[in-house]
Amino acid sequence: xxxxxxxxxxxxDESIFxxxxxxxxVSLINMIPPISKMxxxxxxxxxxxxxxxxxxxxxxxxxxxxxxxxxKTLSLSRNNIKKIEKLDPLADTLEQLWxxxxxxxxxxxxxxxxxxxxxxxxxxxxxxxxxxxxLKDNPALEELVALGNxxxxxxxxxxxxxxxxxxxxxxxxxILDGERVELEExxxxxxxxx
Numbered sequence: 001x002x003x004x005x006x007x008x009x010x011x012x013d014e015s016i017f018x019x020x021x022x023x024x025x026v027s028l029i030n031m032i033p034p035i036s037k038m039x040x041x042x043x044x045x046x047x048x049x050x051x052x053x054x055x056x057x058x059x060x061x062x063x064x065x066x067x068x069x070x071x072k073t074l075s076l077s078r079n080n081i082k083k084i085e086k087l088d089p090l091a092d093t094l095e096q097l098w099x100x101x102x103x104x105x106x107x108x109x110x111x112x113x114x115x116x117x118x119x120x121x122x123x124x125x126x127x128x129x130x131x132x133x134x135l136k137d138n139p140a141l142e143e144l145v146a147l148g149n150x151x152x153x154x155x156x157x158x159x160x161x162x163x164x165x166x167x168x169x170x171x172x173x174x175i176l177d178g179e180r181v182e183l184e185e186x187x188x189x190x191x192x193x194x
Contacts, residue, residue, distance in 0.1 A: 038063035123148035
């Protein structure tokens with residue numbers, strides 16, 4: 001945050017930064033020493049935060065995020081997270097969740113995320129395509145990146161089959177692994193049997 005001619009610290013939107021409660025974007029990425037635990041009390045002080053970046057640390061569990069009532073983007077990629085949990089307080093605000101390069105095997109804990117549009121879960125430990133079916137009740141989910149998970153690495157499956165296995169389960173999906181889901185591809189995926 002740059003100091004302006006008035007000698008005060010400013011937010012990116014030019015408003016005057018008055019403290020943690022005022023911060024709209026908080027980036028604690030690749031900290032030295034790395035963050036190993038999310039502190040709910042400290043995070044709760046980020047009342048105005050819309051983007052919280054905690055990627056590339058050593059976080060092993062998601063902590064309660066009750067105080068972050070305006071959070072739209074949560075970046076937790078490149079940590080040691082094994083389970084998606086405690087996100088329900090963000091159900092009406094969270095639009096983007098970045099969880100790539102963790103240890104996640106199951107896609108539980110996302111069912112109530114009504115505004116979630118973008119989900120990055122690449123390079124985790126998801127081995128069963130059925131996990132993606134748990135995302136069908138996320139009406140706003142448009143973009144998913146899931147490359148690098150064990151379910152993608154079955155030598156018997158080609159790329160169109162892998163895509164079809166996911167597209168068929170998520171009706172709202174428009175972009176999968178960076179490629180647009182075309183109408184013809186969706187129709188073909190929905191007509192195939194598993």
